[in-house]
Amino acid sequence: MHARAMISxxxxxxxxxxxxLIRCIEDCYDCAQTCTTCADACLGEGMVAELVQCIRLNMxxxxxxxxxxxxxxxxxxxxxxxxxxxxxxxxxxxxxxAEECEKHARMHEHCRICAEECRSCxxxxxxxxxxxxx
Amino acid sequence: MHARAMISxxxxxxxxxxxxLIRCIEDCYDCAQTCTTCADACLGEGMVAELVQCIRLNMxxxxxxxxxxxxxxxxxxxxxxxxxxxxxxxxxxxxxxAEECEKHARMHEHCRICAEECRSCxxxxxxxxxxxxx
Amino acid sequence: MHARAMISxxxxxxxxxxxxLIRCIEDCYDCAQTCTTCADACLGEGMVAELVQCIRLNMxxxxxxxxxxxxxxxxxxxxxxxxxxxxxxxxxxxxxxAEECEKHARMHEHCRICAEECRSCxxxxxxxxxxxxx
Amino acid sequence: MHARAMISxxxxxxxxxxxxLIRCIEDCYDCAQTCTTCADACLGEGMVAELVQCIRLNMxxxxxxxxxxxxxxxxxxxxxxxxxxxxxxxxxxxxxxAEECEKHARMHEHCRICAEECRSCxxxxxxxxxxxxx
Numbered sequence: 001m002h003a004r005a006m007i008s009x010x011x012x013x014x015x016x017x018x019x020x021l022i023r024c025i026e027d028c029y030d031c032a033q034t035c036t037t038c039a040d041a042c043l044g045e046g047m048v049a050e051l052v053q054c055i056r057l058n059m060x061x062x063x064x065x066x067x068x069x070x071x072x073x074x075x076x077x078x079x080x081x082x083x084x085x086x087x088x089x090x091x092x093x094x095x096x097x098a099e100e101c102e103k104h105a106r107m108h109e110h111c112r113i114c115a116e117e118c119r120s121c122x123x124x125x126x127x128x129x130x131x132x133x134x
Numbered sequence: 135m136h137a138r139a140m141i142s143x144x145x146x147x148x149x150x151x152x153x154x155l156i157r158c159i160e161d162c163y164d165c166a167q168t169c170t171t172c173a174d175a176c177l178g179e180g181m182v183a184e185l186v187q188c189i190r191l192n193m194x195x196x197x198x199x200x201x202x203x204x205x206x207x208x209x210x211x212x213x214x215x216x217x218x219x220x221x222x223x224x225x226x227x228x229x230x231x232a233e234e235c236e237k238h239a240r241m242h243e244h245c246r247i248c249a250e251e252c253r254s255c256x257x258x259x260x261x262x263x264x265x266x267x268x
Numbered sequence: 269m270h271a272r273a274m275i276s277x278x279x280x281x282x283x284x285x286x287x288x289l290i291r292c293i294e295d296c297y298d299c300a301q302t303c304t305t306c307a308d309a310c311l312g313e314g315m316v317a318e319l320v321q322c323i324r325l326n327m328x329x330x331x332x333x334x335x336x337x338x339x340x341x342x343x344x345x346x347x348x349x350x351x352x353x354x355x356x357x358x359x360x361x362x363x364x365x366a367e368e369c370e371k372h373a374r375m376h377e378h379c380r381i382c383a384e385e386c387r388s389c390x391x392x393x394x395x396x397x398x399x400x401x402x
Numbered sequence: 403m404h405a406r407a408m409i410s411x412x413x414x415x416x417x418x419x420x421x422x423l424i425r426c427i428e429d430c431y432d433c434a435q436t437c438t439t440c441a442d443a444c445l446g447e448g449m450v451a452e453l454v455q456c457i458r459l460n461m462x463x464x465x466x467x468x469x470x471x472x473x474x475x476x477x478x479x480x481x482x483x484x485x486x487x488x489x490x491x492x493x494x495x496x497x498x499x500a501e502e503c504e505k506h507a508r509m510h511e512h513c514r515i516c517a518e519e520c521r522s523c524x525x526x527x528x529x530x531x532x533x534x535x536x
Contacts, residue, residue, distance in 0.1 A: 040412065059204075063200075070434075140378055145309060178278060183451065209308060210312040332469055335469035344455075357491050
């Protein structure tokens with residue numbers, strides 16, 4: 001992903017990149033793809049009825065991550081209150097999705113990888129939030 | 135929009151619809167379309183350089199509304215913490231977009247309509263949040 | 269939905285709205301919401317394992333409709349080849365989702381309504397395509 | 403991005419990954435982020451009025467790439483006609499966006515990188531389409 005290279009060319013950034021935020025943007029896009037896969041892989045399991053809560057959290061997490069990645073990418077004008085609210089929503093969505101996926105991680109490899117990715121994205125959201133505070 | 139008819143047929147709802155939430159879902163989809171139009175209409179104005187902040191807030195608001203509408207639509211399993219966080223983020227995005235559009239409302243009819251739609255969606259998000267509290 | 273009122277204020281439109289396209293935009297947003305509901309309602313049914321193909325087509329259809337609605341909304345600059353390709357993809361996604369939902373329409377009211385909405389959106393996409401040809 | 407690791411765990415895939423399609427999925431998510439950045443960076447340039455067509459193509463391309471990435475990710479059930487239509491729409495959106503960005507590539511580094519990313523994604527879509535034909 002070329003997030004850093006692209007964002008560093010933005011006329012309002014000019015090389016002064018916020019590294020925690022860029023890491024978070026990359027994790028949001030990765031996590032959106034991972035959660036979309038996990039929802040669909042759960043749907044394909046024979047025991048799909050036991051994975052309904054997992055599929056639901058995966059779909060919500062993918063939607064929040066996609067929106068957060070796009071919103072955090074924009075640097076024209078300013079909209080820090082919305083970035084902050086979305087980073088918080090995204091950290092919550094990732095945490096809840098990770099907690100559910102962890103319950104199925106021994107049975108389903110897709111849930112194991114997805115839980116890791118969600119934890120990583122949750123952590124990136126929190127660090128990006130801290131980076132906005134000072 | 136058939137949001138009420140559809141959601142009332144959900145096996146976990148069975149007619150016990152949350153009317154404030156359904157109104158909010160409809161407003162989120164409407165507001166996403168309206169903000170997408172306003173961003174693009176601002177982009178087409180001769181004075182586009184003065185509308186950069188407006189375009190940015192419009193694009194962010196469209197992204198938040200689209201994600202919030204989809205997440206609030208789902209009733210399988212439960213994910214109330216994320217719905218709540220998204221409703222709060224959406225109310226904030228709508229409020230900030232409305233405040234900016236209101237500055238251009240006398241000059242640009244699309245900003246005037248968009249400001250109204252954002253205020254309506256902000257209000258629906260707050261009422262849906264209250265409906266989740268009790 | 270305020271699609272017509274909004275688009276008619278666009279500086280590159282100035283009242284010369286393409287009514288078939290506006291109808292299509294409204295149907296795309298409606299159909300996105302309807303398919304998101306149907307996917308989730310299917311997921312909540314006890315017989316979810318028999319509805320996997322339906323859920324998958326619903327999720328794809330919601331994604332295509334959301335993208336098509338946003339792209340068809342924009343009037344600044346021009347991008348007719350992409351609008352055309354998306355309207356064709358959307359008509360196909362809606363047709364396939366309708367055909368699958370129709371199989372479950374007697375059993376599940378959400379599938380019955382969703383099939384109707386998808387047929388309506390397919391029809392709107394085709395009429396919008398014809399409106400672009402002349 | 404963990405697209406390959408995730409998709410290889412899908413119960414309907416079981417290690418038989420379609421490498422051209424996975425490469426395409428990764429490029430779609432990357433290109434969505436790149437086009438979102440380029441649209442916003444163009445918006446921040448002093449000469450924004452000359453970049454309206456570029457911004458519009460960037461926004462459309464981001465929307466098509468996001469939808470195509472999600473739809474091509476799903477392996478439960480089958481929906482090849484829609485995947486095919488979206489890969490074709492995505493190749494067209496990427497080609498048109500690349501052609502426009504190339505006009506501004508000497509002036510704006512974000513357009514130069516974005517054009518390259520769009521060409522790469524266009525190529526991946528075409529190879530994925532070929533991979534579906536046999």
